Amino acid sequence: MLTETRPSGDTSQKPVPPRRQREKSGIWLVDFYTSAVGKKWVMAITGIGLIGFVLSHMVGNLKVYAGAEDFDHYAEFLREMLVPIFPRTVFLWLVRGGLVMMFVFHIHSAISLARLNLQANASYATKRDYVAANFASRTMRWTGPIILLYLIFHLADLTWGVEPAATAVFERGEAYANLVASFERPVVAGIYIVANLALGFHLYHGTWSLFQSLGVNNPAYNTARRYLAGGVAAAIVIGNCSFPIAVLAGVVD
C-alpha cells in the first residue's frame, strides 16, 4: 500500500516571486556589470591583471639576491620605464593608476557578489558535508581582506615610509636598505610570510576559477588548470616568502 506522502489539498500555489529586480541599463557595459555573471567576468579579468602584477613584482624583487646596487638600480629603472616616450615616472604612475582601478573593480564586484550570495543562501541545520569545495575556495572571503590589509601595510612600510609600519631609518630611494631594515624585525617578517600564504591560497582558487568565469576552459585541460593554479600559487609563496627569510637568516643584509 502506498502511503500519502504529498501534502494534500492546496494545489493553487503561486510560483515563488523573484527575490530581487536587477536595474537594467541602456549602456551595455553598465548593464553587463550589473549582472552577476558580468561581475564575475570583471573579477576574472582584473584578476588576470593582478596576477600578472604580483608575478612580475616577485620576479623583479629577486634582484635583491644580486645585491644592493642591482636592486636599487632596478627600483630606479621602474621610475624611468618607457623614458623618453613618457617623461620620468609617468609610465609608472599610469601602471599604478591601472592597478588601483583593477583593485577597485575586483573588490567592488567581490563585495556585491558576496552580499547577493548571503541573501540567496539559507543555512542547513545538519552538518553540511562538502565534497568539492576546498580550503582555498572556501576562504576567498577571508584571504581577500587579509591581502588588502597587508597591501596597505606593505605600501606604508616600503613605499610611503610611514612609521610604525616603516622603520625609523626609512629613506626614500634606498630600496635595498629599507627592505633589509624592515625584514630584520621578526614580527614584520612574520606578517609578510603569513600574508603571502593567504595570497597563495587566494591565487590558487583565483587562477583555477578565472577560466571558468570567462568561459574559456576546455574539458581536456581541466586537470592542467589545477596544475597551473598550483604552480602560480607556489611560485608566489616561495618567491615572496624567501625575501624575509633570507634577511632573517642573514643571507641578504
Added chain:
Amino acid sequence: MRITLRVWRQPGPEAQGEFRTYEAPEVSEDMSFLELIDAVNEDLLEKGEEPIACDSDCREGICGMCGVMINGLPHGPSEGTATCQLHMRKFQDGDLIEVEPWRAAAFPVIRDLVVDRSAFDTIIESGGYVSVSTGSAPDANEILVPKSASDAAMDAAACIGCGACVAACPNSAAQLFTSAKLAHLNLLPQGQPERWDRVEIMVDTMEEFFGSCTNHGECEKACPKEITIDFIAMMNADYVKSKFKNRRRLGQKKAG
C-alpha cells in the same frame, strides 16, 4: 538492519520546524531510501501521527521530485543517483541518518521535506523553448545535427531539475541547472534562432532568484545526472557574447 532517522518536521511554510527522531528496526538493505520513509510513515499512520511529507514520483531517477539532504549530502552518499535510487545497503546497521529539506532562500519549505522549486519553472518559462513551424510533419532527419553536438546536448538534457545543485551550493546558485537547460537547446541547430535572447533572459531570470557562482564545484558532485560545470563555463561565454550579438541588431527590438 536497524536505522535511526532524524527528520526535519515542519507543518507548513510559515511554521517553526524541528528535528524528530524515528526508529526503523527492520530495514532491508534492498529497500530504497524512499521505501524506508514509506515504512516509517506506515508506522506513524498506525500510531495516528502525521506522516512525513516528501516528494516523489517516478522513483527511478528521472523526474527530479525526490531530492533531500541526507547526512549533509544532497541525494545522499552515492554518486550520480537521486534519493529514490539510493539503497539502504549504502548504510550500516545502527546508523543514524539525518534528513533535511533543500535550503535556499528561493526554495521555501512547503512542508517537512518538500520545498517549492517553482523558481526553476520561472527560469525555464523565460527562455527554455524553441520555435517550430506548424503544419504537416517535417521529413525525418531534415535538419542535420553534428553527432558531437547531439551528444553534448543530450548530456545537458539529462538534467531532471531536482535542485540538488542549488542545495549543494554554499551560495545557493542555480548555475548548473540553468547552464544545462541552456546548453540543451543552444547546442542544437533548432535552438539557434533564439540562442542569444535565451541566454540573456534565462541568466537574468536566474539572478532574480539565486546567488552567484564562486566555482566551488559542489553542484557537479551533487548532481544525480553528473552534469559538468563545463556547461557553466559555456553559459558564461555565451552570456557575454549575447551582450554583443543582441546589441548588434541595430535599433531592432528584442523578440518577446
